[in-house]
Amino acid sequence: MTVLTDPQQGRTTSAARSAVKGGRWIDDWEPDDADFWARTGRRVAARNLVFSILTEHLGFCVWLLWSIAVLNLQSVGMQLSVGQILWLTTLPNLVGAAMRIPYTFAPARFGGRNWTIVSALLLLIPCGLFVYAVENPDIPYWALLLIAATTGLGGGNFASSMANITHYYPTDKQGLPLGLNAAGGNIGVSVTQLAMPPLIVAFGLAAVGWxxxxxxxxxxxGAYFFMNNLRGAASAYTAKEMIAGCKDRQTIIMSVLYIGTFGSFIGYSFTFGVLITSQFPGIKASDFIWLGAFAGSLARPLGGWLADRFGGARVTMLDFLLMGLGIVAVAVAVQAGSWPLFLAAFLFVFVATGIGNGSTYKMIPAIFRTRAMQGVDAGDAAAVKSALAAARRAAAASIGISSAVGALGGVLIQQAFRISLESVGGIGPALAGLAVFYGLCVALTWATYLRKVHIGGVRMSLAQAGV
Incomplete structure (x- = not known):
């Protein structure tokens, strides 16, 4: 057993104790203890954050691999219809959404360091299978679909990474590290879409896998040598709490809103190149496809900052209004055949999705904290601590569920575009449906969080209570 001591006082304290067993297991981790955080916690947490971001970033890079590959399949002799191409980008999203549920539990079950190593190595599978597929262009379409589906393993990394890093930081200091962790992953989408086209030109399509x-x-x-497992994280939440969270009204509402924000971001990221090619055949899609995800990724921390300053519910409602207006502008651009307006409007929508990702993610802990503290005597320290602990577990379960449902929303958006293209040869009906959906999200956000109700005997909105 290794025990960390206070270097200035030369004594061991409960807060400073960090017993490491079995290869980087930490038994005692107390980030909310200011003494421990200043002396030991900050340094260890930052080290784990760096490699968590790296692995999550690569997960997104691999997850979006087929979004750029489908634009170049003809170069290796594969002739597919628009519908078949969209299925190749839809299945990774579907699998990635499904993987977020088990990945949420994995760090607690196996250890954050251990699962980061495993989840990173699993990414070798879709990369290797991609190389095999493009080097065998006569491969059956069903096999191609299965190979594309394996890239969904990268989509699960977000859930495990966020669940793990949450426990390393003090409650009042989680915003920035979680924002950096999320943005570092999201930007992997644009890295894939920006870096791959010149690589394909120089070395061929198989290079995208290698x-x-x-x-x-x-x-x-890096995870093996520099990350840690937190023994106490195993009690963060249970499968029973996750199941209960699925039935929770607030989790259901936030899942719908997250479909509108993250579902839009990932759905548009997967289909942006196909939409450019189908609506503006003269434009080289690979030159512009990366811009959307890049803009949305950079905007995510801004959404969190705005939510801190003005309230998550207010920012989210306004954001959905802007997303709806942006989609209307995209529809106008398509109708007018204006490429500059199409690009500008879609980038505006991407930025709005990023802001919404940040604001909705900040809402969830606030919602459960506000609910848990109703009727709790603020002067009863034990009751307050118990209520906040319960709120943190409920919020963790809700975040895992919402992140999975949000990613699944991307599948719905991809399918909306596929059906629209195959049915009428254009994307107008899909855009109209999305505009209506964003309008419904505006109404849902207002009715749930901004409309005044009785809270603790006082007539006020959840937004006024801190959501």
Whole structure:
């Protein structure tokens, strides 16, 4: 057993104790203790955050691999319809959404360091299968679909990474590290879409699979040597709490809103290149496809900051209004055949999705904290501590569920575009449906969080209570 001591006082304290067993297991971790955080916690947490971001980033890079590959399948002799191409980008999203539920539990079950190593190495599977597929262009379409589906493993990394890093930081200091963790992952979408086209030109389509392998091995090695497992994180939430969370009204509402924000971001990221090609055949989609995800990723921390300053519910409601207006502008651009307006409007929508990702993610802990503290005597320290602990567990379960449902929303958006293109040869009906959906999200946000109700005997909105 290794015990960390106070270097100035030369004594061991409960807050400073960090017993490590079995290869980097930490038994005692108390980030909310200011003494422990200043002396030991900040440094260890930052080290774990760095490699968590790296692995999550690579997960997104691999997850979006087919979004750029489908634009170049003809170069290896594969002739597919628009519908078949959209299915190749839809299945990774579907699998990625499903993987977020088990990945949420994995760090608590196996240890954050251990699962980061495993989740990184699993990314070698879709990369290797991609190389095999493009080097065998006569492969059956069903096999191609299965190979594309394996990239969904990268989509699960977000859930496990966020669930793990949450426990490393003090309650009042989680905003920035979680924002950096999320943005570092999201920006992997644009890295794939920006870096791959010149690589394909220079080395062929198979390079899209080969290029990530050394970085994946580097990330796994970094996690092995520099990350830790937190023994106490295993009690953060249970499967029973996750099941209960699925039935919780607030979790259901936030899942719908997260479909509108993250579902839109990932759905548009997967389909942006196909939409450009179908609506503006003269434009080289690979030159512009990366811009949307890049803009949305950079806007995510801004959404969190705005939510801190003005309230998550207010920012989210306004954001959905802007998303609806942006989609209307996209529809106008398509009708007018204006490429500059189409690009500008879609980038505006991407920015709005990023802001909404940040604001909705900030709402969830506030909602459960506000609910848990109703009727609790603020002067009863034990009751307050118990209520906040329960709120944190409920919020963790809700975040896992919402992140999975949100990613699933991306599948719905992709399918909306596929059906629209196959049915009428254009994306007008899909855009109209999305505009209506964003309008419904505006109404849902107002009715749930901004409309005044009785809270603790006082007539006020949840937004006024801190949501």
């Amino acid at each position: 290029v990530w392998m050394p970085f994946i091995l580097l990330a796994a090695a």
